[in-house]
Amino acid sequence: MKRQIATANSVSAASARSLDGPARRRSPCSRGRIHGLLVVFSLLPGVLTAQTGGVEGRVVDSDGPPVFAANILLALPDAPAQVDRIAESDRFGYYRIESLPPGRYLLRVQRIGYGEIERPVEIVADRRIEVDVTLTATPVVLEGVSVSTAETRERSRFLETAGVTVREISQAELRLVPGLAEADPIRAVEVLPGVVSTSDFTASFNVRGGSADQNLILLDGVPIFNPFHLGGIFSVFNADMVGRVELSSGGFPAEHGGRVSSLLLVESDPGTDDFNVRGGVSLLAARAALGGRVPAGVERTLGLQRLKWRASGRRSWFDQLPRSVPYHLTDFQGVVEGWTPGGSRILITAYTGDDVFNLTEVDEDDEDGFPLRAAWEWGNDLIGMRWTMPRRDGGALDVRAGYTRFNSALAFPDFSDTEFSSGISQLSLGAQLEHALGRRWTLKSGVSADRMTHLNLVRAGGTQFTDNSGEGWLGGVFAHAEWRGGLAWLVEAGLRADRWAPSPGDPINQLAPRIAVKRFFRGGDVAVKAAAGRFTQFLHSARDDEVPIGIDVWVLTGHLAPHIASDQVQAGIDAYFPGGWFASLETYERLFDGVTTFNPVDDPNRGDDDLLPGSGRSRGIDFFVRKTGEGVTGWVSASWLRATRTFPNFLSGRNPPPDHTYPPIFDRRLDLDVVLRIPMPAGLRGGLRWNLGTGLPYTRPLASFVYFSPQNVSGGRLTMQEDEANAMLLGSRNGNRYPAYHRLDLSMRRTFTFGWGTLTPHLDVLNVYNRRNVLFYFFDYSAETATRSGLSMFPILPTVGVEVAF
Numbered sequence: 001m002k003r004q005i006a007t008a009n010s011v012s013a014a015s016a017r018s019l020d021g022p023a024r025r026r027s028p029c030s031r032g033r034i035h036g037l038l039v040v041f042s043l044l045p046g047v048l049t050a051q052t053g054g055v056e057g058r059v060v061d062s063d064g065p066p067v068f069a070a071n072i073l074l075a076l077p078d079a080p081a082q083v084d085r086i087a088e089s090d091r092f093g094y095y096r097i098e099s100l101p102p103g104r105y106l107l108r109v110q111r112i113g114y115g116e117i118e119r120p121v122e123i124v125a126d127r128r129i130e131v132d133v134t135l136t137a138t139p140v141v142l143e144g145v146s147v148s149t150a151e152t153r154e155r156s157r158f159l160e161t162a163g164v165t166v167r168e169i170s171q172a173e174l175r176l177v178p179g180l181a182e183a184d185p186i187r188a189v190e191v192l193p194g195v196v197s198t199s200d201f202t203a204s205f206n207v208r209g210g211s212a213d214q215n216l217i218l219l220d221g222v223p224i225f226n227p228f229h230l231g232g233i234f235s236v237f238n239a240d241m242v243g244r245v246e247l248s249s250g251g252f253p254a255e256h257g258g259r260v261s262s263l264l265l266v267e268s269d270p271g272t273d274d275f276n277v278r279g280g281v282s283l284l285a286a287r288a289a290l291g292g293r294v295p296a297g298v299e300r301t302l303g304l305q306r307l308k309w310r311a312s313g314r315r316s317w318f319d320q321l322p323r324s325v326p327y328h329l330t331d332f333q334g335v336v337e338g339w340t341p342g343g344s345r346i347l348i349t350a351y352t353g354d355d356v357f358n359l360t361e362v363d364e365d366d367e368d369g370f371p372l373r374a375a376w377e378w379g380n381d382l383i384g385m386r387w388t389m390p391r392r393d394g395g396a397l398d399v400r401a402g403y404t405r406f407n408s409a410l411a412f413p414d415f416s417d418t419e420f421s422s423g424i425s426q427l428s429l430g431a432q433l434e435h436a437l438g439r440r441w442t443l444k445s446g447v448s449a450d451r452m453t454h455l456n457l458v459r460a461g462g463t464q465f466t467d468n469s470g471e472g473w474l475g476g477v478f479a480h481a482e483w484r485g486g487l488a489w490l491v492e493a494g495l496r497a498d499r500w501a502p503s504p505g506d507p508i509n510q511l512a513p514r515i516a517v518k519r520f521f522r523g524g525d526v527a528v529k530a531a532a533g534r535f536t537q538f539l540h541s542a543r544d545d546e547v548p549i550g551i552d553v554w555v556l557t558g559h560l561a562p563h564i565a566s567d568q569v570q571a572g573i574d575a576y577f578p579g580g581w582f583a584s585l586e587t588y589e590r591l592f593d594g595v596t597t598f599n600p601v602d603d604p605n606r607g608d609d610d611l612l613p614g615s616g617r618s619r620g621i622d623f624f625v626r627k628t629g630e631g632v633t634g635w636v637s638a639s640w641l642r643a644t645r646t647f648p649n650f651l652s653g654r655n656p657p658p659d660h661t662y663p664p665i666f667d668r669r670l671d672l673d674v675v676l677r678i679p680m681p682a683g684l685r686g687g688l689r690w691n692l693g694t695g696l697p698y699t700r701p702l703a704s705f706v707y708f709s710p711q712n713v714s715g716g717r718l719t720m721q722e723d724e725a726n727a728m729l730l731g732s733r734n735g736n737r738y739p740a741y742h743r744l745d746l747s748m749r750r751t752f753t754f755g756w757g758t759l760t761p762h763l764d765v766l767n768v769y770n771r772r773n774v775l776f777y778f779f780d781y782s783a784e785t786a787t788r789s790g791l792s793m794f795p796i797l798p799t800v801g802v803e804v805a806f
Contacts (some may be wrong), residue, residue, distance in 0.1 A: 013581075048503060052486055054128040054439065054650065055121055056096035058343070058390075059089045059109055062136045065306045066093025066390075067337040070111040070135065077106050077120065092343055092390035096128070106130070109133045128439055130392075158574065162482075162492040163251035163516025163531030165586065167192045167624070170244055171269070176677045176687035178745035178764045181799045185245045185266055186217075186227060186235035191673045191689060192635035193584075193622035194249045196666045198696060199775055200743075200766075202232035206666035207249050209590055209618020209643035210261025211540035213552065214564070217264045220335070220349040222384035222402035223696035225424055226552045229329045229355055236353045240247035240278045240289040241312045241333050243269035249622075250570055251531040252476040252586060254494030254514050255446055260535040260592065261564035268349055270337040271310045275755075277759035282801030285329070287314035304346075307338040312650045319358075326358045344389040354379035360413055366477060378408035395434035395442070395783060402428045406554070418460040424554035427451040432478075442482040450474040452539070454556050468607050470556040472502035474538060480514075490518040505558030510536045510565065530571040537564040540596050542611060562613045564594040572622075580629035585621070592616035601650045616664075634676035634688075643667040662697075662733040669694045673744045680748075687747035688741075695741070697734035704728050704781035726781070738777070743794075744768040757806025763798065770796040 055074070072087040072095045084105070084573035087095040100123045109117045114135035123133055169188050171178075177188045190197045196206045204212045215225050220238070227236045248256075248263040256263055275292035278385035291310030299307050311334040318325040331353040338346040357376040384402035391397065412418045432446025453472055458466040460725055478632055491621045496512040529674070538557040557563040572586030579739030592615060599612040619642055626635040644667075649660035671693045678686035707727035708720040749762035767773075772792040780787045 005276040019021050025078045039218075045431075046336075051102070051125040052099045053102055053123040053125050054098040054100055055105075055107065055123060055132040056094070056097065057129055057133060058093045058134060058345070059095065059133045060093050061114075062134055066091065066343055067114065067135055068093070069096075070109055070114075070133075072097070073110065074100070074105045074121075075108070075110045077104055091345060092388070092396065094390060098128075098484065100719040107131060109135065111135060111682070113137060138288075158527065158576075159252075159487075159490075159520075161516075162490045162518040162529060163514070163533075163570075164253060165194075165249045165251055166244045166246055167249070168244055171239070172240055173677070174242065174245065175746060175749070175762075176685060177675060178687055178689050178747040180766065180797070181235055181282040181764070182287075182801055183239035184234050185237045185239060185242050188245065189264065191245055191635075191637065191675045191691075193247070193432050193624045193639050193673075194620070194641075195247070195639075196641070196668045196671060196693075198666055200773070201775070203228055203235050204232050207247075207262035208588060208620060208622075209616070209641055209667075210566075210592070211541075211555075211595065211664075211666075213539075213543070214259050214261035214537060216256070216259035216262070216266060217266070219266050219351060219382065220268050220347060220384055221386055221400055222349060222382045222428070223258070223404055223425075223426060224351070224380055224382060225404065225554060226378070228382060229353070230327070234284070236331060236351070237266055238287055238289065238312050238314050238331055238333060240280070240287060241268055241310065241335070243267045250568060250590075251514075251516060253444075253492060253516075254480045254512065254533075255444060257448075257476050257478070257496055257498055257512070257535075258474075258537060260537045260564055261289055263495060268333070268335040270308045270347075271337050273308065273476050276805070278803070278805045280801055280803040283799045285314050285316040288329075302338070303340065304338045307336070309336045310334065314351065324598055327356065329353065329355050331453065342389070344387060347386045347388075348384070350383045352379070352381045371485060373412065375412050375413070376408075376410045378406070379405070380406050391435055395436060395444075397431070397433050398446075399431045400428070401430075402426075406552070408553075412601045415460070420458050422454075422456045422553045424454040424556075425452065435629065440484050442484075444480045444482075446478055448476045449472075450476075452553050452556055454539075456542075456553055456555070462732065466607060466610075468560055468610075469557070470502055470503070470504070470558050470560060472500055472538070472556055472558065475499045475501075482654050484795060487524045489520070492516045494533075498536055498538075500557060500563065502538075502556060502558030502718050508538070508557065510534075510563070512536055525577075526573070526575045528571075528573050530569075533567075535566045535568065537566075537594075539566075540594075540611065542598070559608050561596055561611050562594040566593070580627055580633075582624075582626045582628075584624040586623075587619075587621045589619040590617065591622060592618075595645060597645070597647055599650075612647055612650075614645060616643065616645045618643040632676055632678050634674070635675045636675075637671075638669045641668060641671070660733065662735070665696060665698075665734065667697055667734075682750070684748055684750045689745045691741070693741040695737035695739050698777065699733050700731045700736040700777075701779045702729045702731050703783070703786075728781075737780055738774045741773045743771055743773065757804060759804040760805075761800070762803065763800050766794065766797040766799075767794050 027450040059070045061067055067089060068091050070184045073083050074085040074097060075083050076471065087097045089095045102123050102125045104120065104122050107119045107121045107799050114137055117133050117135060119131060121129060154168060159206050174185060175183045175186050177191060179187055184203065186251035189195055194208045206212055207215060217224050229236055244267050246265040249649035252263050271291040273293040277290045287309060289312035291308065294307045294309065299305065306354040314331040316329045319328045333351045336348040355378050359374045382402065382404035386398065386400045389397045405423065407423040408421065410420040428450045430446060430448035432444060434442065434444040436442050453471040455469040456466055476496060476498045478494060478496040480492065483491045493516065494514045498510045500508045512534040516529065518527050519531040540551040540555050540561045542555055568588065568590045570586055570588035572584060574584045576582050593614045595614055596611040597614065599609055602609045623638045623642045624635060627633050642663055644661050645664050646659050646661040648657040650657045652658055667753045674690045676688040678688065680686050709721045709723055710718050711721040712718060745766045746768055747762065747764045749760055751758050751760045773792045774790050776791045778789045
C-alpha cells in the first residue's frame with residue numbers, strides 16, 4: 001500500500017501526503033491576461049469527490065503543554081507494520097488527516113522522549129472524528145520512521161497551500177552552506193531559485209525581478225528594515241538563534257501585505273527545556289547563546305504551564321586587532337516562549353544591533369590616519385509579542401503587536417553644523433482568526449493597523465540640502481478562503497483591502513484580490529497549480545542599487561513617492577519521486593507600477609522631486625530539484641529572468657520626454673546553483689556550493705570629450721571656457737554586460753563529543769579556484785590610448801571557526 005504523510009504548520013492542522021518529499025510554484029501574463037485568469041478561476045466549477053472521512057485531535061504532554069512534531073501513524077489493523085498515512089502535530093499539538101476511505105485503522109502516536117500510544121479508530125464517511133492523545137515522558141527510540149521535521153513541513157505545505165511558492169532552509173542546511181566566516185541565514189537564501197545577488201559584497205537580494213526594498217523580511221512576525229551589517233556584507237541574524245528560514249518568492253495569500261516581491265520569514269529557536277549554551281568564534285566575531293526553562297515556581301506565579309527563554313550576543317573584533325579598523329558591530333537577541341494551561345502560546349521577541357564606524361579618535365600626526373574625523377552609526381531595534389490561542393477545529397486566533405525601527409547617523413565633530421541622519425519606524429497591531437467551515441472549507445480573516453514614520457536630513461554649512469519627513473497610518477483587512485476537494489483539488493481565494501493615509505499627502509485605497517488553484521495527481525505526489533493576484537507597497541528605499549555597499553534610505557509613499565502596485569501570475573508543476581526526490585518547474589510574469597529611480601534633473605531648491613516614478617516588468621522560469629534522505633543530499637536550482645524598468649527620459653532634450661526602457665542591475669538572465677551536503681569519512685561533513693550566473697548589465701562610457709561652459713568676463717562679454725575635467729559620452733543605460741560570474745565554495749566541519757558537550761571546528765573556503773569576477777570597470781580616456789581596468793570581487797578566501805554547545 002502506498003505510504004503517505006501529513007503535517008500541520010504553526011497555526012493550522014495538517015492533511016495527508018506521501019512519504020518521499022516537499023514543494024510548489026507559478027506563471028506569466030500581461031495585465032489583461034491576469035484579470036482574465038482571475039475571472040476564469042472564479043468560475044471554476046465544483047468537483048465531485050469520493051466519500052471519505054478524516055481524523056483530528058491534539059497531542060499533549062502529561063503536564064499539559066502541547067507536544068510539537070509528534071508523528072501520528074495510521075495503519076490497517078491486519079497490517080500494523082505497514083504505515084498508510086503519517087501526520088505531524090503542529091506547535092499547538094494539533095494534527096489532522098483527511099481523505100481517508102471509511103474503515104477501521106490503528107492510530108499510533110510517537111515522539112522521541114515519550115512513550116508510544118496506540119489507539120483503534122473507525123473512520124466514517126463525511127465525518128472527521130476526534131482523537132486526543134496524552135503522552136508521558138519516557139525516553140524512547142522511534143523505529144521504522146525516518147521523516148525529518150523540515151521534510152514533513154514541506155510536505156504539509158505542498159498539500160495544504162495552492163499558490164504560494166515556499167522554500168525552507170533548515171538549521172542543519174544553513175550551517176553546511178559555505179559562508180563568509182560563519183553561517184548567514186540571509187546569504188543562504190541566495191542559493192534558492194528566483195533569487196539574485198548582485199555582488200559578493202552584499203547580502204541584499206532580489207527575487208523574480210523585484211527590487212531589494214520589495215522584500216518583506218520578518219523576525220518572528222516583526223518586520224526588520226535593514227537586516228545587514230557593514231553596509232550589506234552580512235546579515236544581522238545570529239545562526240545560533242535561528243530555527244529555520246522560509247522564503248516565499250511569490251503568490252503569498254491575502255494575509256500578507258506591505259511588499260510586492262517576496263516574503264522572508266526568520267523564525268527564532270526557543271531551545272529546549274534544559275539549560276543550554278551554544279556559541280562560536282570566527283574570524284568575524286565571537287558569539288554566544290544560552291537558554292533554558294524558568295523554575296516551576298515562576299511558571300505557577302505567572303499562570304503558565306511552561307516557560308522557556310533564550311538570549312544571544314555577538315560582537316566583532318575588527319577594532320581589537322593590532323592594526324585595528326575603527327569599526328565594530330554588536331547584536332543582542334532574545335526570545336521567550338510560554339504556554340498556558342489551555343494550550344495558548346505566548347511569544348516575545350526582541351533584537352537590537354549597532355554598527356559603529358568611529359574615526360573620531362584618529363591620530364592627527366599619523367600619516368596613514370584618516371584625514372577627517374567622523375562617526376557613523378546605524379542599527380535596528382525591534383520588539384514583538386504574539387498570543388496564539390488554538391481552536392478545536394485546528395484553526396487559531398492570533399494577536400500580535402510589534403515595534404521596529406532603523407536609524408543611521410553620520411556626524412563630523414570638527415564641523416558641528418554638518419549632519420546626515422536617516423530613520424524609519426513602524427508600530428504594528430494585528431489580529432487574525434482561522435476556523436473551519438465544515439470539512440471542506442477553511443476561512444481565515446484579519447485586521448491590521450500600522451503607524452509608520454520616516455525622517456531624512458542632510459545639512460552642512462548652514463544650508464539644509466535635504467529635510468524630508470513623513471508619517472502615516474496603514475490600515476488593512478483581509479479574508480482568505482480555502483476549499484479542498486479531497487486529494488484532487490485545492491482552491492484558495494482571498495481579498496485584501498488597504499488604506500494608506502500619509503501626512504502630508506492624500507489617502508490611497510487599494511484592493512488586492514488573490515486566487516490560486518492546485519490539481520493533484522498520482523495520489524498527491526504530483527500537482528499542477530496556477531495563481532494570480534495583486535500586491536501593494538507603500539514605501540521605497542532611495543538606495544542606489546548600482547552601488548554594491550550602502551545603507552537603505554527609506555521614504556514613505558506620499559508627496560515624495562508613489563505607491564507600488566504589482567499584478568502577478570504564476571503557474572507550475574511539482575512532483576515527488578521515490579528515493580526522496582522532488583522537482584518543481586514554474587513560470588511567472590510580474591508587472592510593477594510605481595517603482596522609482598533617482599531623478600537626474602531634480603531641482604536642488606525642492607525636496608519633493610528626488611525620486612522619479614516609473615514602471616517595471618519581469619518574466620521568468622524557475623527550476624528546482626532536491627534530494628533528501630541518506631548519503632549525498634542537496635539541490636540544483638536554475639532560473640531564467642528578463643526584467644526591465646521604464647522611466648521618462650528627461651535627458652533626451654525632447655518635450656514631452658519619451659519613455660526609456662532598460663534592464664536593471666539585477667537582470668541576471670541565467671542563474672544556476674548547485675548545493676550539496678556530503679557525508680565524509682571520520683565523521684566529517686562537507687558542504688559545496690557552485691554558482692554560475694550570466695553577466696549583469698552596466699552602462700559603458702564610449703568616449704571622453706572636452707566640455708566648454710559659458711563664463712562671464714570683463715566688459716559683460718560671454719565667452720566659452722574649457723572645463724578642467726573632461727565630460728563622458730555614455731552608451732545606452734545598462735546596454736552592456738559584465739562577463740559571466742561563477743564561483744565554487746566549500747565547507748567542512750566535524751563535531752567532537754565530550755562529557756561536557758560538543759566542539760565543532762569548521763573550515764569555509766570561498767572562491768576555491770580564485771575566479772576574478774568583475775565588480776566594476778574603470779575606463780581611462782585621458783591617456784593617448786584609452787584603457788579599461790577592473791575591480792574584482794572576493795578572491796580565494798579561507799576562513800576558520802569553532803562552535804561549542806553544552
